[in-house]
Amino acid sequence: RAEDGYGLWLRYAPLEGEALERLARFDPEIRINDHAGYIDPTLAAAADELARGIVSLLGDRAKARPSGNGIIEVACEGMMDMNPERFIVTPFREAGRRGLRITGGDYGACIYGAFGLLRELSLGHDPASITLDEAPAMPLRMLNHWDNPDGHVERGYAGRSIFDWWHLPDRLDQRMIDYARANASIGINGVAVNNVNARAFMLEPDYIAKLARLADAWRPYGIRVFLSARFSAPVDICGLATADPLDPAVAAWWQAKADEIYAAIPDFGGFLVKANSEGQPGPQDYGRSHADGANMLAAALGDRGTVIWRAFVYSADDETDRAMQAYNEFVPLDGQFADNVIVQVKNGPVDFQPREPFHPMFGAMPNTHLMLEAQVTKEYLGFASHLAFLAPMWEEVLDADTGHGGTVVRTVAQVVAPVGMAGVANTGSDRNWTGSDFDQANWYAFGRLAWNPQLSSDQIAREWAAQTFSRDPQFLGAAVPMMLESREAVVDYMTPLGLAHQMATGHHYGPGPWVCDLPRPEWNPCYYSRADAEGIGFDRSATGSNALGQYASAIAARWSDPETIDPALLLWFHHVGWNHQMRSGRTLWEELVWHYDRGAAKVDTMAETWSTLSEYVDEERFRAVSEMLAIQQREARWWRDASLAYWQSVNGLSLPAGAEPPA
Ligand code: GCW
Structure with missing residues (x-):
């Protein structure tokens, strides 16, 4: 399946030359710590992946295994003072044998440690000199699927949905495991499985059972499931007369629904909500605010989960500049959202264009948890047909100075770091998952940047291309620059x-x-x-809509003059x-x-x-x-x-x- 692209960046193509010799010499036995015979499923998954990866990297040389020269020990415990997702890979020696030990804050860290180590090995690095110490920059690193339960994917260009709701919960497709492996390998730890234009029936008991099967399958890989919830669900599926968030019967309905979900999925992540946007129902239908709606759902989840409330709103009959509406609706609500509410903001103020300035909400709501939403699927960049590597686009927004730090730079990455990033997934039933081979790189890049927004696009492209296609320096020397230029070509x-x-x-x-x-x-x-x-x-300057006025004054000043603004944004503002x-x-x-x-x-x-x-x-x-x-x-x-x-x-x-x- 490697040739058809199914293997993604986890192909573990056999090493060659010196890299192969080094791994063959190390040829580790893989050890897991058990507890009186009990092996944690996450540790088991980590060990399986290591075994699979190393055998594959050794290619023909794997026949002679195991020489047991080396040891890889998957431990991950006893470091409970650490960030539970932080992992450390360190060398050790035992009776003349060389070893690498993966430890971490919790079992989940070991899956990241295993994939981190395998990435190093896949890139041909010497096992003797690998030391790693990594923790994710953001707690929530999420994919949002715009997958409908009937299998159609909104803005999906890679076939049908990968989720087989029809046969769940009885049948779990192997693709669901490979999907979890791919996500864990890049640090994705949350998945909203259904379209934000949500169908209410996905909250019904039969779907909760299906979701529970996915949650069970993904748990060892550190992935929590989220559901997109339709705000009018109590009316749609239960016949309540209203979905008014301040109506006690409505709140009670959601409370019971949350309890029902948690009984089946104890680590359920929470609800993702698109409300009062593009025809979706929401609290404004009842004269209530986004905060009223989000907080009611947040109370139903309690400390068990999170409400992710989208800020992508614009209305038909509003004469104001569409780019200004989200800020206008949300910024006045700063400080009113419950602590377990996240407001999810698209990278730019309009809609996933090839280039937009960063969204002015970033930095403007200091008392609200803001999360960045990026679109991995290329709705406005030529679908899967055009090659556009998106890391440079996301790097651009993450590195943008919001101007809200006073005299110090306060980037979008800093604003969202305490919360997270969501990417609208580009996966589908196509053999290569993403419709084109190079679109796999965007899935990869999204996860890598959410894990570490300081990674450069160049490094991400390089490691992806080496794992996916070829480690040959000649190949990388040609393919990587091509990837790095591709998004700007589309903009042009x-x-x-x-x-x-x-x-x-x-x-x-x-x-x-x-x-x-x-x-x-x-x-x-x-x-x-x-x-x-x-x-x-x-004209979004003071002589026009004055969307510029929504940005911090230092930024607005720089952009208000057509002579000084970065020409890449000229016609956005002037x-x-x-x-x-x-x-x-x-x-x-x-x-x-x-x-x-x-x-x-x-x-x-x-x-x-x-x-x-x-x-x-x-x-x-x-x-x-x-x-x-x-x-x-x-x-x-x-x-x-x-x-x-x-x-x-x-x-x-x-x-x-x-x-x-x-x-
Ligand atoms: O980008 C636009 C898309 C819609 C999408 C909407 C949103 C899910 O054209 O298909 O709906 O944004 O983000 O809610």
């Missing part, structure tokens, strides 16, 4: 210079800048581009004349054309680079990637040419000399 050919939401209606695939007749203004690309004969861009002089020496129009051209050209370079790498990759995956890149080459031109033709119809300008003419 779709929405350069701070443009956003220029995608075609509904599905969001392909260009649609000309669309201007949809019933809700903020669904129209023209609402975002504001392109007219004079210029282009959304309406700029087509002939505006850019710092590059080009006019805005020339600069736009330059970016569209650069994006298309970068994809050509990516395809060329990949075409030189066939000797490092199995035929099946090599061809799959090549064919996807050919699609992307064509569609980057489609994006560029359609966008430029439309802008020309608005501004009447011709293409600058030297621009590549449309095909």
Whole structure:
């Protein structure tokens, strides 16, 4: 299954050369600490994975096993003063034998330790010199599945849902174990299994039983299950007359529901809620606030779990800038949310665009637990068809200075570190899980960054590519830069210079800048581009919507001047004349054309680079990637040419000399 991509970054492809010799010399016996015969399932899973990984890394040399030269001891106990997820890998000696001991704050740490050690071994590092001491930067590292119970995945581009609700709880697909292994290997410790556009019946007893089977299967891997809860569930499935959060009967219903869930799943994580957003029910239907709604559910869970309340809200009949609505609704509620409520905020103020500024709520709600929501599935970045490695995008938001630290930098990563990160999953039933081989890298990168937001995109790309494709330095030297440039290429050919939401209606695939007749203004690309004969861009400065006023003053000051703002955000905040002089020496129009051209050209370079790498990759995956890149080459031109033709119809300008003419 390695060739078809099913093995993900856990392929443990056989080592070669000196790395193989070193591991063969070490060839460890794997020991688990038991307690009078009882072996904790997490320790057992850790030991299994180590055995599987090492045998696989040894390839043919595994036949001679076990030499028992070395020892790997999976201990993880007796260090209860530590963060329960922190693990340490240290060398030891025993009667002339070399050993590596994995210890940690709790059993769960050992699964991370095992995967951490296996990553080192997979990268070919010398077992004799491995020492690790790691703890996650954030407590909650979560995937949100937008999977519907009927198997359709909202914004899913990798087949059907991986969750087989039909056969659960009686049948547990092996994929559920491999999914847990993959998640544990990158530190994911929470999974919301169903779409935030939730069906209430998933709270019914038969679904609780199904969920309990998943929870049991994932528990050894340190994963807690969460459910997306439909706020109107008491009305929908129980016939209550209201779902008003301040109605005692409603609160009692949720309390009983929570008790029922905890009876089946003692470590149930909690509820994820999309309320009063895009037609979903919520407390505002009853004149109550987000805090009223969230706190009622939080009381039902008590200290057993968490309510994750999404801040992605915008309403149809509001004349204000859509980018401002979440801040307007939530910031006044700062300090009113119960302690077991987390408010989950998308990386940017609109909706997972190829580039957005960071969301102004980060740093603006010091008395609320804020969590970052990123989208691993590429709704607005060419689905699974286009190669775009997203670590640089997430690095950009995590490293952004919110300006709320006074004289010191206070990054988005610092704001969310006490809470966590959620990623909208890109998994599906496709053999390779994510629809394309390179989209596996985004799942991997999300987990790695949630574990440690200080990791560089370069390091993440390098370790992913080495584990997934080839450790050969030649391969990595070509493939890693290609990954690192890929997201900017998409920005260039779709929405350069701070443009956003220029995608075609509904599905969001392909260009649609000309669309201007949809019933809700903020669904129209023209609402975002504001392109007219004079210029282009959304004036969000004081002369316009003043969304800038939602940012800390230092940030707002830097961005309020079209001359000083980072050009990458220019048209997000400013309406700029087509002939505006850019710092590059080009006019805005020339600069736009330059970016569209650069994006298309970068994809050509990516395809060329990949075409030189066939000797490092199995035929099946090599061809799959090549064919996807050919699609992307064509569609980057489609994006560029359609966008430029439309802008020309608005501004009447011709293409600058030297621009590549449309095909
Ligand atoms: O990005 C938009 C998507 C919707 C999604 C919504 C959300 C789950 O187009 O499909 O619904 O955001 O985040 O709630």
